[in-house]
Amino acid sequence: MKKTVVVIDDKPIIRRAIVQTIKWEELDCEVVGQAEDGIEGLALLEEKRPDIVITDIKMPGHTGLELAEWMRGHIPHAKTILITGYQEFEYAKQAIKLGAFDFIVKPIHNQELSRIVRAAADKIEEEHSVLRQSALLNDEVSRLVQRHSHSLPALRGQWLESRIMGIKEAQNGQQAMNELGIDYSRFVMLAFRPLAGNGPRFDKPANREALAELAVECCRKEGMNTITLYQGGDLIVMCQFDRVPIDREVRRKLNAAAGEWLSMVKKKAAVEFRASFGSVYRLPQELQQAYREVSALLDSGFFRSDEMILSAESEQAARTQVKFSVMQDIERFEKSIEQIPMEQLVEETKRIVGQIGIYAEGNITVARGLLAEICLSAARYYFHATGDELGLGKSIDQLLEEVYRLDSLKEASDYMAELISRIRVKLEGGEKEYSLIVKSILEHIHEHFAEAVTLTTVSTHFGISSGYLSRLLRTETGENFVDILSKVRIKAAKRLLKDPKYKVNEVGEMVGYKEYAYFYQVFKRIEGSSPKEFKNKK
Numbered sequence: 001m002k003k004t005v006v007v008i009d010d011k012p013i014i015r016r017a018i019v020q021t022i023k024w025e026e027l028d029c030e031v032v033g034q035a036e037d038g039i040e041g042l043a044l045l046e047e048k049r050p051d052i053v054i055t056d057i058k059m060p061g062h063t064g065l066e067l068a069e070w071m072r073g074h075i076p077h078a079k080t081i082l083i084t085g086y087q088e089f090e091y092a093k094q095a096i097k098l099g100a101f102d103f104i105v106k107p108i109h110n111q112e113l114s115r116i117v118r119a120a121a122d123k124i125e126e127e128h129s130v131l132r133q134s135a136l137l138n139d140e141v142s143r144l145v146q147r148h149s150h151s152l153p154a155l156r157g158q159w160l161e162s163r164i165m166g167i168k169e170a171q172n173g174q175q176a177m178n179e180l181g182i183d184y185s186r187f188v189m190l191a192f193r194p195l196a197g198n199g200p201r202f203d204k205p206a207n208r209e210a211l212a213e214l215a216v217e218c219c220r221k222e223g224m225n226t227i228t229l230y231q232g233g234d235l236i237v238m239c240q241f242d243r244v245p246i247d248r249e250v251r252r253k254l255n256a257a258a259g260e261w262l263s264m265v266k267k268k269a270a271v272e273f274r275a276s277f278g279s280v281y282r283l284p285q286e287l288q289q290a291y292r293e294v295s296a297l298l299d300s301g302f303f304r305s306d307e308m309i310l311s312a313e314s315e316q317a318a319r320t321q322v323k324f325s326v327m328q329d330i331e332r333f334e335k336s337i338e339q340i341p342m343e344q345l346v347e348e349t350k351r352i353v354g355q356i357g358i359y360a361e362g363n364i365t366v367a368r369g370l371l372a373e374i375c376l377s378a379a380r381y382y383f384h385a386t387g388d389e390l391g392l393g394k395s396i397d398q399l400l401e402e403v404y405r406l407d408s409l410k411e412a413s414d415y416m417a418e419l420i421s422r423i424r425v426k427l428e429g430g431e432k433e434y435s436l437i438v439k440s441i442l443e444h445i446h447e448h449f450a451e452a453v454t455l456t457t458v459s460t461h462f463g464i465s466s467g468y469l470s471r472l473l474r475t476e477t478g479e480n481f482v483d484i485l486s487k488v489r490i491k492a493a494k495r496l497l498k499d500p501k502y503k504v505n506e507v508g509e510m511v512g513y514k515e516y517a518y519f520y521q522v523f524k525r526i527e528g529s530s531p532k533e534f535k536n537k538k
Contacts, residue, residue: 003027003121006048007034008041008055008067009083014108018054021110027118038062042070049075052120054113056083057095057103065095072099077127079120083108096365103365105372105404107397126232127165134162156180157229160238163284164231164291173284184225184240188250189287190215190258190277191294192235211235211265218261222253234298236291239277250280251311258309274298276310299364345424346417349374353413371412372403375419382423395447405495437462438476441469442484449488450512455481489513490526497535504531 005024009015019031032048035041038061045053045067053071057064068080079101095103101123102116137158159180177183192215212228215237219226227238239254258275266272276297281290297310352374360367379396399419406412434442444458458481459466473481489511496507508519508531523531 003029003051003124004032004048005029005052005054005117006041006044006050007031008036008038008044008053008059008064010037010056010059012036014056014083018108018113022114022117027114027121029117029121038064038067041067045071045075050078051124052079052081052117054081054083054117057085065098068095068100069098077124079124081113081116081120096363105400130161130165131167133158134165134167137162152181153228156182156227160227160236160287161229161231163287164236166288177284182227182240183242185243186241186245186280186282187287187290188239188241188254188277188280189290189294190219190237190239190254190275191291191298192237192258192261192273192275193233193298195272195274208235212237214264215257215261218257218264221260222257224253224257231291232295234295236294238287241280245280247280254311255309262308272308274308274310278311345420349417349420350413353409353416357409367409367412368404368406371406371416372400374416375399375403378420378423382426395443398446402495405499407498434476435472437464438472441473442477445485445488449485449492450510453485453512486522486526490523493519493523493531494527494534497531504535507531 007015007018009018015034015036019034024030029052032050033044035044038059040061041055041059042062053067055064055067062070064080064082068082071078071080080095080099082095082100082103083106084103085106101120104113104116137155159176159182192211208230212230212235215228215235216226219237219239225240225242227240229236239257241250245253254277258277262273262275276294278290278293278297281287300310353371356367356370356374360370376396376399379399402415403412406415441458441462444461445453455466455470459469462469470481473479473484477484479487493507493511496502496510497504502510505516508516511519513519513522520530523529523534527534529537
């Protein structure tokens, strides 16, 4: 069934662009209404009760935050996607707390918005599916247990799934536990998540079952009974204790079980996962909270990429290492760009990125917003110091896109340090200065490399002959047009290849190569390896 969509934005051009240029049929969605302000938007939401709403944060009447809060209270299954400017990240942080599904930063790119809408539609379908399955489970659990004792692990997994999804049981909860043979004094939730690029091969039921059985065996060695299930791509394990354990015992057993599982999976399947385990709980009603805890810990792996086993205790320690105002740090940082030695500047950059990791408390959206603020702060300082908007070779939009594609806090730290170093070198005159026309040409190539860019189209755009443009580039950069364009495209391709959702041939088309064979040839010439080899070793 198609998902219904409502679009709310006070800017007609943005509203029309979203409604008319997104390929809704391919997303299995249908736009059922649009509104130009918050008041009209609220009335439309009450009338249409859509599955997905796309709304600007700042509007007359009601803000996008108010609409998101209304949606959570009145249409809880629906997903709200907020449109925000880069200066509104604090609003975006608040929106996540109010239950918004995601947000997209202006200017809006169709590909990114389509990805978020598809994710929202998939999430709605997944939740509906769980509700349907759980309703059937509550009606049939007793009869199935009696007739199919060999199915107990699966039924226990379904019981656990209904609990962590917060679905109320149709029968007495203790009775269901007795019939399923679930008996414990305390429990701790354990979870495993594949690192980027390792997930797809475990979509097969046989592989998933083998991983779950291995987790059961590792926990059994430590004296813990278990219930397992897969939720959102994560392997979830409810580890049960038959008596009240002491904290040291919990840490020892969970670290041992998780460590052995991670080691065996890496050795046998040559892939890597990250594990997390949470606090000790007692009541079945706390299973949803326990699941959210380990899921949030796994999300915090973005900030703690060097740690393979994350725990509630280690997370709390990381959060309490330091108390600070991150915005004040960023403001002081901008002033220090040209005042402290280069080596110290790089260390200060990495320190502030680390502070952001603590401040964000596991919220990747907040972290990326603050990283973008550092990026903007540095670019703003460079412009004020030089008056040159094109000197960094990238537009603000391109810098922000790169920030939002970073996979971990460590990668963010390296990226920011490299950016700040480049700015410092330019401010100190350590890089060659190009003429205004060459800067404009290079900027044009960086902005349009994914299109059918040629020496002829660029020379026509600037109103000069292709021969003169070629000589200009060769004289000032030491490279010809084709080499410059190729390097820009391959640099963009390398970043896209790090994202597991893109196939190699798709990346070639995304950066401007219509023929994969040519993309392969250019990539290997510049990088020394094929696109596939580069993707597999990341």
